[in-house]
Amino acid sequence: MYTxxxxxxxxxxxxxxxNFTKEPTELYEPIRYAISQCGKRLxxxxxxxxxDLFEVDIQHAIYQAIxxxxxxxxxxxxxxxxxxxxxxxxxxxxxxxxxxNIAILAADTLYALAYKYIVQAKVEKLPALLDTFNNTAIxxxxxxxxxxxxxxxxxxxxxxxxxxxxxxxxxxxxxxxxIGAIVAGxxxxxxxxxxxxxxxxxxxxxxxxxxxxxYGDEKVFGKKTGEDILENKKTFLFVSxxxxxxxxxxxxxxxxxxxxxxxxxxxxxxxxxxxxxLNIRQHTEQAIDNYLDKGLLQLQLVDRPAKSKxxxxxxxxxxxxxxx
Amino acid sequence: MYTxxxxxxxxxxxxxxxNFTKEPTELYEPIRYAISQCGKRLxxxxxxxxxDLFEVDIQHAIYQAIxxxxxxxxxxxxxxxxxxxxxxxxxxxxxxxxxxNIAILAADTLYALAYKYIVQAKVEKLPALLDTFNNTAIxxxxxxxxxxxxxxxxxxxxxxxxxxxxxxxxxxxxxxxxIGAIVAGxxxxxxxxxxxxxxxxxxxxxxxxxxxxxYGDEKVFGKKTGEDILENKKTFLFVSxxxxxxxxxxxxxxxxxxxxxxxxxxxxxxxxxxxxxLNIRQHTEQAIDNYLDKGLLQLQLVDRPAKSKxxxxxxxxxxxxxxx
Numbered sequence: 159m160y161t162x163x164x165x166x167x168x169x170x171x172x173x174x175x176x177n178f179t180k181e182p183t184e185l186y187e188p189i190r191y192a193i194s195q196c197g198k199r200l201x202x203x204x205x206x207x208x209x210d211l212f213e214v215d216i217q218h219a220i221y222q223a224i225x226x227x228x229x230x231x232x233x234x235x236x237x238x239x240x241x242x243x244x245x246x247x248x249x250x251x252x253x254x255x256x257x258x259n260i261a262i263l264a265a266d267t268l269y270a271l272a273y274k275y276i277v278q279a280k281v282e283k284l285p286a287l288l289d290t291f292n293n294t295a296i297x298x299x300x301x302x303x304x305x306x307x308x309x310x311x312x313x314x315x316x317x318x319x320x321x322x323x324x325x326x327x328x329x330x331x332x333x334x335x336x337i338g339a340i341v342a343g344x345x346x347x348x349x350x351x352x353x354x355x356x357x358x359x360x361x362x363x364x365x366x367x368x369x370x371x372x373y374g375d376e377k378v379f380g381k382k383t384g385e386d387i388l389e390n391k392k393t394f395l396f397v398s399x400x401x402x403x404x405x406x407x408x409x410x411x412x413x414x415x416x417x418x419x420x421x422x423x424x425x426x427x428x429x430x431x432x433x434x435x436l437n438i439r440q441h442t443e444q445a446i447d448n449y450l451d452k453g454l455l456q457l458q459l460v461d462r463p464a465k466s467k468x469x470x471x472x473x474x475x476x477x478x479x480x481x482x
Numbered sequence: 483m484y485t486x487x488x489x490x491x492x493x494x495x496x497x498x499x500x501n502f503t504k505e506p507t508e509l510y511e512p513i514r515y516a517i518s519q520c521g522k523r524l525x526x527x528x529x530x531x532x533x534d535l536f537e538v539d540i541q542h543a544i545y546q547a548i549x550x551x552x553x554x555x556x557x558x559x560x561x562x563x564x565x566x567x568x569x570x571x572x573x574x575x576x577x578x579x580x581x582x583n584i585a586i587l588a589a590d591t592l593y594a595l596a597y598k599y600i601v602q603a604k605v606e607k608l609p610a611l612l613d614t615f616n617n618t619a620i621x622x623x624x625x626x627x628x629x630x631x632x633x634x635x636x637x638x639x640x641x642x643x644x645x646x647x648x649x650x651x652x653x654x655x656x657x658x659x660x661i662g663a664i665v666a667g668x669x670x671x672x673x674x675x676x677x678x679x680x681x682x683x684x685x686x687x688x689x690x691x692x693x694x695x696x697y698g699d700e701k702v703f704g705k706k707t708g709e710d711i712l713e714n715k716k717t718f719l720f721v722s723x724x725x726x727x728x729x730x731x732x733x734x735x736x737x738x739x740x741x742x743x744x745x746x747x748x749x750x751x752x753x754x755x756x757x758x759x760l761n762i763r764q765h766t767e768q769a770i771d772n773y774l775d776k777g778l779l780q781l782q783l784v785d786r787p788a789k790s791k792x793x794x795x796x797x798x799x800x801x802x803x804x805x806x
Contacts, residue, residue, distance in 0.1 A: 270619040
């Protein structure tokens with residue numbers, strides 16, 4: 159069985175081999191730039207691991223892994239246009255380095271290319287592959303739209319937040335695993351357990367991301383903490399605090415959150431104090447653990463020997479950075 | 483065989499039946515708005531006509547026709563974002579009515595939905611269908627990027643222009659026809675002749691569009707003439723004039739084109755005088771006729787009785803509005 163590190167190397171080399179050097183330069187240069195940014199490649203590696211779990215040569219799933227990574231990059235580029243984010247992975251974003259129009263077209267092209275890769279499979283597997291891929295793409299858009307709506311909403315419940323995160327983030331992890339299983343010809347039941355494993359570890363991943371924004375080590379996390387607080391984002395921490403607080407504290411939170419005159423560091427500090435009073439850190443860690451446990455239970459149900467699942471379990475833990 | 487009017491009615495009713503009333507409203511309301519705009523539905527009707535040509539029930543191609551129309555609408559919505567166009571088909575654009583972000587996400591969703599429709603076919607037809615659909619989507623993006631590049635370029639040759647128009651506009655007509663033929667199980671040779679027919683009538687359509695901007699009847703054309711001149715667009719008329727003019731006239735054209743202080747009506751008038759001196763109207767009409775003739779020759783090569791092609795020929799003529 160392949161480890162995360164093995165697959166990271168294999169996948170990176172395969173991605174490099176792909177010919178994204180076509181004309182016009184204005185379109186393919188941003189594409190190459192975007193996909194060469196060194197993310198953790200979690201999603202395509204999940205695809206390859208899912209395939210490997212059924213003892214099928216991972217080369218059979220390599221194009222689908224690339225499709226997943228291209229789809230992911232498509233949504234990152236577009237999100238940066240919509241959020242007008244200048245920085246991603248510590249580097250200047252496509253939108254900022256080139257222009258919004260070039261970013262939109264480069265993203266479209268990545269999306270169309272993703273479909274070219276996903277269909278590089280045996281014909282009889284196409285309906286299941288495309289069904290999973292299409293539905294995920296549509297749901298990701300829905301999640302992104304919900305997220306945009308949250309910016310204008312004053313009350314976002316925890317359920318709203320969880321649904322949005324599932325659609326926008328977790329389902330792509332789920333689809334990555336299921337697609338690997340489909341290519342491997344896994345029984346549908348097992349493919350669905352892997353999908354559910356993915357939904358849960360995807361949720362854990364998102365909650366951990368929210369947690370790190372407030373309680374992360376800036377050196378390790380790679381970006382400044384408190385950004386979500388300053389952007390008044392409805393994170394898991396914020397929506398949980400709103401639900402756990404009494405009326406008075408809830409009122410203070412809302413006031414702080416919409417205050418635009420407050421010094422940024424004071425704002426972060428004040429909200430953090432409330433989070434601490436309400437034990438939001440522990441509350442979030444508990445939720446992450448619950449998602450991880452639910453995910454691992456689904457993985458257990460996959461009809462494969464326990465020892466073959468060890469790398470998936472390690473990767474799930476890596477995703478929430480219990481171990482590295 | 484079905485006429486254009488028959489198919490317009492059938493297609494419009496099928497499109498209305500589709501369920502685009504999902505949540506969130508912010509995403510599906512603009513989608514419904516965009517696809518309910520009354521265009522001529524030329525592309526999906528070409529798909530249905532191509533299917534009908536092989537005496538296969540057009541219901542077999544209805545989902546592919548919808549896919550084509552959704553892909554077309556995806557690109558219209560995005561083009562309007564990029565060009566910041568407030569009006570399309572005489573109505574306010576999605577980008578202007580809602581917001582650029584909503585337009586981008588609605589377009590993405592249309593794109594993903596298009597893939598859901600294109601795959602509603604027999605499994606063995608999926609590789610050919612997806613290959614045609616994917617390549618067209620990628621090439622449309624390339625054409626749009628070239629068009630954006632033209633805005634900044636001082637010299638655009640006629641060849642540059644023709645390549646851009648082929649990619650951005652003509653290939654979708656070609657793909658519409660080929661997809662109908664694939665669904666109908668037509669021989670590959672015939673599907674390719676239909677594709678080439680589509681490329682040529684697509685080019686004729688684009689050149690006619692350029693021509694109408696300068697020489698169209700505003701009442702019939704439905705928009706003001708001279709818009710392309712005011713936006714300094716490198717149309718077929720402009721690039722032809724640049725090639726046909728002597729050095730002195732070419733210099734005048736370039737000066738006029740980049741002049742931002744000139745009164746708009748004076749600018750249109752001055753450039754039109756040069757076009758008239760160079761016989762650009764006749765030159766363009768000749769080019770349109772040539773494309774139509776080349777297209778009809780390809781249609782002739784399709785191994786079907788001449789009488790079964792009459793509605794395709796009428797539609798090709800309608801596209802360049804020789805007859806209505």
